[in-house]
Amino acid sequence: MTALIELLGELFSYAFIVRAMVVGILVALCAALLGVTLVLKRYSMIGDGLSHVGFGTLAVAVSLRLAPLEFSVPVVMLAAFLLLRISENSKIRGDAAIALISSSSLAIGVMVISMTTGMNTDVCNYMFGSILAMSKSDVTLSIVVAVFVLVLYILFYNRIFVVTFDADFAGATGMKPGRYNMLIALLTAMVIVVGMRMMGAMLISSLIIFPALTSMRVFSSFRSVVICSAILSVVCFFIGMVLSFCLSTPAGASIVIVNLAAFCLFLTAEKLGVRV
Numbered sequence: 001m002t003a004l005i006e007l008l009g010e011l012f013s014y015a016f017i018v019r020a021m022v023v024g025i026l027v028a029l030c031a032a033l034l035g036v037t038l039v040l041k042r043y044s045m046i047g048d049g050l051s052h053v054g055f056g057t058l059a060v061a062v063s064l065r066l067a068p069l070e071f072s073v074p075v076v077m078l079a080a081f082l083l084l085r086i087s088e089n090s091k092i093r094g095d096a097a098i099a100l101i102s103s104s105s106l107a108i109g110v111m112v113i114s115m116t117t118g119m120n121t122d123v124c125n126y127m128f129g130s131i132l133a134m135s136k137s138d139v140t141l142s143i144v145v146a147v148f149v150l151v152l153y154i155l156f157y158n159r160i161f162v163v164t165f166d167a168d169f170a171g172a173t174g175m176k177p178g179r180y181n182m183l184i185a186l187l188t189a190m191v192i193v194v195g196m197r198m199m200g201a202m203l204i205s206s207l208i209i210f211p212a213l214t215s216m217r218v219f220s221s222f223r224s225v226v227i228c229s230a231i232l233s234v235v236c237f238f239i240g241m242v243l244s245f246c247l248s249t250p251a252g253a254s255i256v257i258v259n260l261a262a263f264c265l266f267l268t269a270e271k272l273g274v275r276v
Contacts, residue, residue: 011245019139020198020251024237026146027195031207032233033153034188036226037164039212046083046185047205049098050192053079055201056109058193063116069141072193079105080189084182134197142194149187160184161222199252207233210259217266219276236262 012018031047038044054076061071079101086097134142153160162173163180171177188208195204215228240255247254 007242007246011242016134017241017245019134019136021238021241023134023139023142023146023194024198024241024255025234026143026150027191027198028207028211028233028237029230030146030149030153030187030191031195031204032211032229033150033226034184034191035208035210035212036215036222036229037160037184038188038208039216040164040222041181043185044205044209044212045098046080047188047192047208049083049102050076050080050189051196051201051204052102053105054189054193054196054204056105056107056112058196058201059109059113063112067137069138069193069197073145073190076189076193077186080185081182084178084185138194138197142197145190145194149191152183152187156180156183164222199255203252203256206256206259207237210256210263211236214259214263214266217263217270218274224276232262233259 012021035044035047038046054072057072057075058068060066061068083097083101086101159175159180160183162175163177163184191208192204195207199207211229211233212225214232215225219225219228236258237255240258241251243249243258244251244254
């Protein structure tokens with residue numbers, strides 16, 4: 001116990017780790033809450049698609065020497081809007097639309113990089129994540145965005161619940177489900193962009209998918225899955241950061257490995273007949 005306290009004391013003595021912890025916990029919490037709805041509505045791949053769009057926009061921002069996060073947030077939100085519009089109003093299926101936009105954005109980002117700055121440290125940080133890359137301005141913007149997402153999610157929780165399970169009923173009661181689907185997609189876009197600094201474009205979607213899928217192995221009701229996902233996401237993030245510090249491994253990969261271990265544990269519990 002004493003060794004653990006000393007380890008945590010050493011861990012939190014570094015300002016950059018404290019910044020990463022604050023932002024990471026907020027982002028992990030937001031991602032887990034949105035992830036439950038995305039998984040249930042079979043929109044989980046939108047997170048992966050938007051992360052590729054985020055990488056493309058961040059690469060362009062770095063090449064043009066613009067503020068990366070400030071530039072990327074509105075662009076990725078626009079991409080989320082286009083994804084839903086294409087899926088709902090054209091002959092292109094949702095998964096095909098995601099593949100179309102994400103691969104195109106990734107290709108544009110790589111092309112811009114190759115013609116300008118090259119594959120430098122900043123670009124690698126966005127692709128694979130780095131807690132060292134987070135500046136004070138990034139932390140401030142990330143906290144503002146995360147709090148904004150949490151407030152909107154809490155305010156519209158009941159309507160998001162109805163839209164998640166029965167969009168037709170929601171439409172019949174005059175709720176306009178398309179509007180709330182758009183809200184979910186836009187909030188997801190915001191969370192992905194602010195989380196890419198730490199998790200990287202290749203891994204950020206795992207924060208959305210893993211907690212929800214893990215919680216659904218044991219819990220049945222929407223509320224219990226949401227609560228479990230939120231707690232699980234924060235705990236896995238914290239453990240992953242501690243492991244990253246102790247083993248000198250990449251933070252993003254460490255967090256995903258811990259989430260994978262939690263999934264396997266809950267899956268075993270499900271096989272043993274544990275359901276709540």
